[in-house]
């Protein structure tokens with residue numbers, strides 16, 4: 001998979017890709033990440049990427065021309081499955097979206113900044129708009145990092161234990177069950193006996209029941225879906 005990220009602040013985005021699972025995925029060649037600084041697509045001396053809103057109002061708007069130049073250049077080099085715009089008024093990111101996107105070859109992610117992008121960018125270039133939650137970030141960069149993390153960890157070979165992404169919370173619209181590791185008893189607090197029993201079919205049933213209980217308590221809305 002290849003992901004091209006368009007931003008005015010590439011430095012804000014780099015560190016999540018320089019550690020742990022994402023770093024290893026890149027090193028193994030399972031994903032390629034490219035950052036494109038929008039200012040490199042501006043011809044004027046001031047490197048202006050934003051301007052005042054037509055009709056008045058507070059806040060600057062990202063201009064269409066540098067975005068058009070950047071996306072058009074990328075599209076001239078390969079085809080893209082989606083051009084994603086990170087915005088608080090997009091569809092809320094869910095595990096299903098991550099599953100869907102993890103099967104794609106080439107993605108462009110456009111990070112909004114200031115008030116966001118000129119509507120014509122959304123009308124003519126963007127194919128999918130994603131929000132990471134009902135709150136407003138200073139820009140789309142942190143959202144793009146979250147989105148990339150959710151997608152990349154699902155690519156086969158990225159996680160050491162292939163089955164582990166499948167047992168994450170949300171994969172079956174259920175939260176994950178409680179988990180424990182050694183010691184079996186700590187300060188009198190015991191690991192449930194069933195997990196030490198070696199009876200794996202029973203352990204599986206216990207986990208499913210716990211996952212259901214936890215989901216019913218904390219996120220009953222998931223069960224409605």
Ligand code: ADE
Pocket residue numbers: 086087088112130131132133134135136137138139140143
């Ligand atoms: N940009 C600003 N807020 C955002 C959010 N909640 N999700 C994605 N991009 C954003």
